[in-house]
Amino acid sequence: MTQRWRTGLKQLTAYKSALVGIGILAFLIILSVHTVITIPYDEAVMLWRAGEDVTLDNPRQAQPSWVNLFSSKKLPETIILDSRKGGAGAIKVTVPGERISIIRIEFSFNYEYDAFPSEMNLFFYAQYNQSRPFITLYWTKPGNQQIKLRETVISAGERYYISNDNTLSEYLREYLSSRIGTEIEYEIRPEVALLATEDDSILRRDTATPLKGKYKMTIEALLFESSANVDAKLLVYGKVHGLAGTDHLRRDLSVGILWGAPIGISFGILAAVSISVIQMIIAAISAWYGKFADSLLQKTTEFMMILPFLPILILISIFYKISIWIVLVVVICLSIFGSGVKTYRAMFLQVKELPYIEAAQAYGASGPRIIFRYMIPKILPTIIPSLVLSVSGFVFLEAALAILGLGDPVAPTWGKIINDAFTEGALYKGHYYWVLEPSVLLVFTALGFALLGFALDKIFNPRLREI
Amino acid sequence: MSSGMPRFLKYSLTRGITLIIVVTLAVYATVVIANMGGYVDEIIKGQLSDEINQSIFQNPAYRNLSTEEKKQLVDELYKQEIERLGLDQPFIYRSFGYLTSALSLNLGRARFMSSDSGSRTVRLIILERLPTTILLFTSINLTLFFLSLFGGLFLSRRHGSKIDKAIVSLSPLSSIPGWFYGIFLILIFASWFRLLPYGGLVDIPPPSNTFDYALSVLKHMILPVASWTVAYFFIQTYVKRTFFLMFSSEDFVEMAKAKGVPPRLLERRYVLRPTLPPIITEFALMLIGSWMGAIVTERVFNWPGIGSLFYQAIGLFDSPVIIGEVVIYAFLLAVTVFILDIIYAALDPRIRIGGLRT
Numbered sequence: 001m002t003q004r005w006r007t008g009l010k011q012l013t014a015y016k017s018a019l020v021g022i023g024i025l026a027f028l029i030i031l032s033v034h035t036v037i038t039i040p041y042d043e044a045v046m047l048w049r050a051g052e053d054v055t056l057d058n059p060r061q062a063q064p065s066w067v068n069l070f071s072s073k074k075l076p077e078t079i080i081l082d083s084r085k086g087g088a089g090a091i092k093v094t095v096p097g098e099r100i101s102i103i104r105i106e107f108s109f110n111y112e113y114d115a116f117p118s119e120m121n122l123f124f125y126a127q128y129n130q131s132r133p134f135i136t137l138y139w140t141k142p143g144n145q146q147i148k149l150r151e152t153v154i155s156a157g158e159r160y161y162i163s164n165d166n167t168l169s170e171y172l173r174e175y176l177s178s179r180i181g182t183e184i185e186y187e188i189r190p191e192v193a194l195l196a197t198e199d200d201s202i203l204r205r206d207t208a209t210p211l212k213g214k215y216k217m218t219i220e221a222l223l224f225e226s227s228a229n230v231d232a233k234l235l236v237y238g239k240v241h242g243l244a245g246t247d248h249l250r251r252d253l254s255v256g257i258l259w260g261a262p263i264g265i266s267f268g269i270l271a272a273v274s275i276s277v278i279q280m281i282i283a284a285i286s287a288w289y290g291k292f293a294d295s296l297l298q299k300t301t302e303f304m305m306i307l308p309f310l311p312i313l314i315l316i317s318i319f320y321k322i323s324i325w326i327v328l329v330v331v332i333c334l335s336i337f338g339s340g341v342k343t344y345r346a347m348f349l350q351v352k353e354l355p356y357i358e359a360a361q362a363y364g365a366s367g368p369r370i371i372f373r374y375m376i377p378k379i380l381p382t383i384i385p386s387l388v389l390s391v392s393g394f395v396f397l398e399a400a401l402a403i404l405g406l407g408d409p410v411a412p413t414w415g416k417i418i419n420d421a422f423t424e425g426a427l428y429k430g431h432y433y434w435v436l437e438p439s440v441l442l443v444f445t446a447l448g449f450a451l452l453g454f455a456l457d458k459i460f461n462p463r464l465r466e467i
Numbered sequence: 468m469s470s471g472m473p474r475f476l477k478y479s480l481t482r483g484i485t486l487i488i489v490v491t492l493a494v495y496a497t498v499v500i501a502n503m504g505g506y507v508d509e510i511i512k513g514q515l516s517d518e519i520n521q522s523i524f525q526n527p528a529y530r531n532l533s534t535e536e537k538k539q540l541v542d543e544l545y546k547q548e549i550e551r552l553g554l555d556q557p558f559i560y561r562s563f564g565y566l567t568s569a570l571s572l573n574l575g576r577a578r579f580m581s582s583d584s585g586s587r588t589v590r591l592i593i594l595e596r597l598p599t600t601i602l603l604f605t606s607i608n609l610t611l612f613f614l615s616l617f618g619g620l621f622l623s624r625r626h627g628s629k630i631d632k633a634i635v636s637l638s639p640l641s642s643i644p645g646w647f648y649g650i651f652l653i654l655i656f657a658s659w660f661r662l663l664p665y666g667g668l669v670d671i672p673p674p675s676n677t678f679d680y681a682l683s684v685l686k687h688m689i690l691p692v693a694s695w696t697v698a699y700f701f702i703q704t705y706v707k708r709t710f711f712l713m714f715s716s717e718d719f720v721e722m723a724k725a726k727g728v729p730p731r732l733l734e735r736r737y738v739l740r741p742t743l744p745p746i747i748t749e750f751a752l753m754l755i756g757s758w759m760g761a762i763v764t765e766r767v768f769n770w771p772g773i774g775s776l777f778y779q780a781i782g783l784f785d786s787p788v789i790i791g792e793v794v795i796y797a798f799l800l801a802v803t804v805f806i807l808d809i810i811y812a813a814l815d816p817r818i819r820i821g822g823l824r825t
Contacts, residue, residue, distance in 0.1 A: 017636070306489050306804055307496070308796035310759040311777070315500060315793050318781055339752075392642045400646070400763045405781050418650070422767070427650075427658045428665065439650055443643060450639035 011459045021451030032262035047255045048412040055250035059237035064245040076113035076238040083231045105219040107234045119237040120162040120191045124154045131224035142213025248424045260414035268395035276387040278336040283344030284371045304337035317406045324408035347379045381460045389453035392446035414438035482808045486801045493797040498565045506786045510575040574791035579783045589791040600772030604757045607695045619707025641702035645695035646764040666769035691768045710742045751807040
């Protein structure tokens with residue numbers, strides 16, 4: 001028996017498709033192991049479920065950074081300037097006074113990209129007892145004069161969503177119109193107005209281009225208490241982020257993409273292996289004991305084969321809100337009386353008549369001993385191909401459940417990313433990366449198992465090799 | 468043929484009865500699974516209290532009663548009805564009551580959803596969506612069946628040629644389900660080239676004349692049909708080609724060839740005919756699988772059939788509709804299996820004429 005396995009494996013290397021399949025699977029398994037070690041499950045769930053606190057510094061629906069390598073038009077990265085951290089682009093000067101002290105924060109950054117930022121936010125961190133600080137906000141374009149954006153009092157955790165400020169948008173539209181001498185006829189978004197080149201190109205939404213160079217934002221804060229303090233963080237959100245981009249909740253997709261691999265693959269393999277093994281045991285019992293056991297098991301199989309599998313699975317997973325591993329158990333329970341039982345039974349009926357089984361009976365081997373020691377090992381090699389081939393079906397089953405809005409409530413999976421993308425209309429809006437990343441990995445997984453399975457099929461079922 | 472009819476009838480009858488038993492068991496399983504969370508009780512009681520409320524509050528005879536008194540009356544009647552219907556009995560007794568109403572498609576009233584005609588009856592909501600599902604998936608299955616049948620015949624004649632090898636080596640692509648190819652096709656043909664619609668049944672607003680309407684529906688069917696065709700054409704052609712090759716090396720085919728039977732006739736009478744039963748079996752498996760695949764495919768293509776209804780019901784947690792869907796699927800599967808059994812019996816001479824019976 002080991003001989004057969006060894007020659008089988010040796011033959012495998014003769015098939016190029018099998019080698020490609022093994023290569024893909026090896027890559028995915030290494031990726032999975034790497035993911036599980038570097039991002040522990042709890043951390044992944046935390047990153048995926050935490051909400052704005054963790055993700056507020058990420059842009060919304062940004063493409064992966066590497067798209068810039070393939071395009072002459074450079075998309076912006078996120079620029080974060082924080083007066084608490086200091087650094088070259090964030091200078092804070094305090095001018096103490098007797099009753100009123102002044103804090104000047106100057107953010108400056110070089111903008112060398114060909115597209116506008118996706119959003120701009122300014123967060124304040126103020127400390128005071130009673131009198132709230134008064135701030136004035138200025139903006140300077142490269143080689144231009146300063147313009148005043150806003151004057152206001154701020155509270156401790158004040159957030160200024162620059163991109164959502166309609167008053168500012170209208171003000172900037174009028175300001176720019178007067179500067180170029182022609183009326184701008186569309187509603188120009190603040191992050192576009194603040195960075196646009198001031199010539200005729202600004203007159204149309206699709207021709208407006210960002211002006212490259214050094215930008216400055218100055219915050220002048222008047223503090224009315226000696227112990228008061230103001231800090232600020234400027235976020236100029238980019239259009240690219242990290243290795244995988246981000247989704248509508250600003251989550252870094254790489255967490256979901258990476259964790260999708262171990263979850264999807266282990267779900268598929270566990271389901272395929274347990275179902276095949278249990279089906280084989282049922283088939284062997286059915287074939288060996290015959291009579292009543294046989295007809296009962298076969299009738300059950302026929303019944304289960306006409307049961308609406310997916311609707312019942314959906315019913316269970318929606319009413320009991322189960323995790324992915326309990327879904328796995330339910331899938332196994334619903335599939336153990338599948339068509340495999342019929343196929344394996346036919347094989348076992350032939351094996352049963354072989355002389356060595358008769359010999360085993362003659363020395364007094366028990367039923368279970370014959371089934372587990374003599375019958376199952378005999379057909380094991382022939383079922384390996386169908387086992388490997390069935391894995392991708394289960395990987396896609398998990399994805400299908402996720403796309404229907406079911407699946408595990410906490411764990412990030414490929415299917416859930418596709419579901420989010422679909423729900424958010426990613427394909428309408430052109431966020432292709434969002435759908436393509438999990439989809440391509442699913443395709444890789446499926447092809448890896450399929451290529452290996454088809455090659456194994458030819459090796460272990462040589463009858464097929466001829467045609 | 469004359470001695471064949473009774474056997475054929477007997478066969479159909481046995482299969483029919485078996486399937487009725489299967490549907491009954493499947494629906495019973497659904498009832499039991501659903502009611503472990505008390506969802507069926509909830510549906511029945513919800514409907515009951517709705518009805519009683521309506522009958523009291525809208526009955527002119529009770530107009531003089533105060534709201535309090537009316538409420539009391541409702542409570543009393545409700546209790547009486549629960550007892551009369553046996554809803555206070557243990558689940559095992561109630562389950563059979565639920566089974567009979569589910570089998571007679573008395574599926575209760577939806578909590579949130581309603582049919583396009585405004586009805587809240589689950590049966591109507593589902594049955595209204597059924598034709599679109601049947602339209603799409605019958606088209607998909609027939610397209611695939613005939614394409615792969617001719618593809619298989621074509622390849623079996625050119626066994627070993629380059630195109631044969633190409634199709635065989637493309638068959639691993641079928642490990643990816645049809646709905647999944649749908650995502651890519653939408654991306655390419657709807658998002659990228661803007662040639663075809665993203666999904667849905669017809670253009671919005673729907674064309675007023677029937678011809679344009681049909682044309683619009685056809686246009687919306689292209690991508691779903693194409694996605695399943697890409698997914699399963701190669702494997703099905705491969706399987707059929709292999710069947711044809713296996714049967715064309717049989718002795719009786721060689722014999723006919725030696726007799727000088729023309730190739731077309733040989734193919735039709737000596738190869739195609741004996742391969743039909745396994746091909747029909749394969750078609751049956753595909754058709755059954757496609758009812759399940761429908762749920763996700765319709766979600767991806769936003770096709771307004773029972774699959775996307777299921778998806779909407781999941782989103783709204785409309786439990787009566789969810790349970791109703793499972794019941795309808797059980798029926799749909801059984802009816803499909805029954806029809807295929809009949810076709811199979813009509814094609815298989817062992818059943819039709821009554822020869823060997825293993």
